Amino acid sequence: MLAGTIVERIGEPVAGASIVVAKAPVAVPDIALLSAADGKFALDAPLSGTYRLVIRAGERRKEVELDVPLAGEVGIRIEL
Amino acid sequence: MVDTPAGPHTPISNLVQEAAASAEEIIEPMHGSASGQIIAADGACEALATAAAFESGEAPSAPAAALQDIGAASFLDPSIVLETVHGVDNRKRVDQTADYPFRVNASLLITARDGSQWIGTAWFVSARTLITAGHCVYIKGSPVPGRDGWVKSIQVMPGRNGTALPFGSVTSSEFWSVQGWAESGDENYDYAAIIIPTPLGDTVGTLGFGNLADGSLADAVANVTGYPGDQPSGQMWYDSKAIASVTPTKVHYDIDTAGGQSGAAVYIVQDGKRIAVAVHAYGGPTTNSGTRISAPVFQNLSSWRR
Numbered sequence: 001m002l003a004g005t006i007v008e009r010i011g012e013p014v015a016g017a018s019i020v021v022a023k024a025p026v027a028v029p030d031i032a033l034l035s036a037a038d039g040k041f042a043l044d045a046p047l048s049g050t051y052r053l054v055i056r057a058g059e060r061r062k063e064v065e066l067d068v069p070l071a072g073e074v075g076i077r078i079e080l
Numbered sequence: 081m082v083d084t085p086a087g088p089h090t091p092i093s094n095l096v097q098e099a100a101a102s103a104e105e106i107i108e109p110m111h112g113s114a115s116g117q118i119i120a121a122d123g124a125c126e127a128l129a130t131a132a133a134f135e136s137g138e139a140p141s142a143p144a145a146a147l148q149d150i151g152a153a154s155f156l157d158p159s160i161v162l163e164t165v166h167g168v169d170n171r172k173r174v175d176q177t178a179d180y181p182f183r184v185n186a187s188l189l190i191t192a193r194d195g196s197q198w199i200g201t202a203w204f205v206s207a208r209t210l211i212t213a214g215h216c217v218y219i220k221g222s223p224v225p226g227r228d229g230w231v232k233s234i235q236v237m238p239g240r241n242g243t244a245l246p247f248g249s250v251t252s253s254e255f256w257s258v259q260g261w262a263e264s265g266d267e268n269y270d271y272a273a274i275i276i277p278t279p280l281g282d283t284v285g286t287l288g289f290g291n292l293a294d295g296s297l298a299d300a301v302a303n304v305t306g307y308p309g310d311q312p313s314g315q316m317w318y319d320s321k322a323i324a325s326v327t328p329t330k331v332h333y334d335i336d337t338a339g340g341q342s343g344a345a346v347y348i349v350q351d352g353k354r355i356a357v358a359v360h361a362y363g364g365p366t367t368n369s370g371t372r373i374s375a376p377v378f379q380n381l382s383s384w385r386r
Contacts, residue, residue, distance in 0.1 A: 001223040018199055018309035020339030027267075027364035029215045031190075032199040032309025032339035042196075042224050054310040054338070061310070073223075 002068065003042040004076035006035045006055060013039025014080055017057035023065070025049030045074065055080065084383065085376035088260025088269050091383065094230040095254055107205070107382060109181070109353050112285025114247070117179040121349040124301035125320045126181070128172050171336045174305060174316040178246040181354050183239035183284040186210055187307040187314055188274075188343065191233050192219055194226040199340040201306035202236065203356070204286045206385035207279035210236060211289075212343030213361045213371070214261035214270040221265050230255060236276055238284045240307070242314045247284055250276045256384050268329035270361045271371045272343075273384035287345050289356040291378035297326050297357060300348045302333050304360055306341030317341075324367050328374060331358035332367040339363065346370040 006014040017035040021028050025047045035041045045051060048070040055062045060080045068074050084091065111118050119127065174182050188200035202210035214220075222228050237249040252274045260269025303320040311317055324332045331346055337360060346358035358370030371377065 016197075018313065018340065020309040021363070022310065022338065023365075024363075025365070027362040027369065029213070029270075029342055030337055030339050030360060030363045030368070031213070031215060031342040034197040034199065036196065044221065044223050046221075056310055056312065059312060 001042055001073045002045045002051060002053070002066065002076070003040070003073055004078055005039045006041065006057070006078045006080060007039055009079055013037070014057050015039060017055050017080070019043065020054040020056070021051060022054045022063070023050065023052035025051075053078075083379070085258075085379050088258060088264060088266060089376035089380060090259045091256055091380050092259055092262055093254070093256045107289050109288035109355070110281075110286045111180050112183070112281070112283050114178070114180075114183065114283045114285070116183070117176065119176065119179050119181065121352055121354070124349050126303060126305075126318060128174060128176070128318065169336050170321075171308070171317045171319045173311075174318050175241065177239040177241040177316050180285050181287065182305060182316060183247065184281075184287050185305050185307075185316060185344065186236045186238040187240040187316075188212065188216060189235040189237070190216055190231050192227050192231045193229050194224060196224070196227060199307060199309045200342045201340065201344040201360075202274055203343075203345040204238070204281040204284060205289060205381060206286060207281040208276050208386040209281065209384050210274045210276065211345070211356070211359060211381060211384075212272050212274055213359055214257045214272045215361070216343045217255035217272040217274065218257050218262045220261065234274055236274060236280075237314075238280055240314045241316060242312065247280060250278050250280060252276045256380075258380060267362065268371070271359045271377060271380075273381070275384070275386055287347055287354050287356050289345075289373055289378065289381055291373055291375050292355075292357055294326055297323055297331065297348075299323065300357075302331070302335060302346050302348055302357070303354075304333075304335045304337060304341065304344050304346055306337065306344035306360065308338035309340035310338040326372065329372055330369050331372045332369045334367050337363060337368050
């Protein structure tokens with residue numbers, strides 16, 4: 001699982017940012033998740049491998065690439 | 081009389097329903113009663129008034145360099161890389177969302193059982209019915225406890241253009257999918273319907289849809305319009321390319337899409353009419369894919385029309 005928090009530079013959570021899986025080791029549903037009120041999100045990572053997330057909040061956009069291991073949860077904090 | 085599909089294509093709903101209405105044999109598109117242009121197709125594709133967001137042949141402007149100035153994600157070993165869809169991003173922004181055919185597409189704000197919210201796309205096939213991906217109405221295989229199952233509600237926003245809602249919005253809590261998706265989570269059955277309480281489809285119009293043979297799909301140009309989450313919220317984007325390959329249950333294409341476009345119609349233009357042949361569902365490493373409108377899918381889509 002890919003889980004994380006999206007925050008401003010000052011550390012405030014960003015609610016309603018869209019999180020898109022732009023790259024994955026396997027085909028994934030082309031649906032986008034919105035970050036919760038506390039900035040948190042959790043996405044399925046069906047296989048181990050490299051995932052690229054695109055985060056969009058208004059005009060701000062960020063890409064992050066992550067290596068997801070065979071099992072367990074990967075946590076990430078993303079600063080816009 | 082049309083037989084209801086059985087097996088994995090057996091239709092199911094979150095609500096107790098009477099038997100679905102009989103299906104029509106040919107489903108043609110309708111333009112709707114709304115004012116605004118009826119935009120003729122440009123051959124096999126759409127003629128867009130707005131300029132392409134990315135010039136043909138050019139890569140997106142240096143996102144990697146810009147992102148490094150914004151900040152860094154904190155993780156074990158992050159790396160910032162250039163955005164790619166499949167090679168150069170060929171998507172075009174649609175600004176004429178209140179005109180036909182673009183207004184038949186709706187932006188979806190989906191609220192799942194656990195309260196998480198998602199972005200998807202759907203398209204009208206009748207006054208009160210939109211077609212989308214199965215995973216937009218029934219979440220399957222999530223690692224998050226309490227998330228799997230029918231979503232709680234979907235806000236449907238036809239022809240949305242950023243913050244503008246030219247046809248307003250309506251909330252639905254009536255959904256249909258099939259056993260192959262909801263019970264088995266089988267990607268080959270990833271399609272669904274959203275039933276809305278007001279006949280907005282009479283206003284915005286509908287796409288046609290058809291069960292076409294392999295020969296009709298091979299090398300046909302397919303078009304996909306939807307609401308990608310990697311663009312500013314609520315913007316409609318479009319791309320088209322020749323179909324790459326088909327199987328009995330899927331259509332594969334190298335049309336650029338992004339998360340949020342799940343549920344979009346994959347359509348061809350026949351004699352100037354837009355005819356959907358698949359429901360966009362997955363982004364893949366080399367091609368994207370949609371659930372093909374095969375005979376049982378056609379029967380279900382037809383029976384779901386309200």
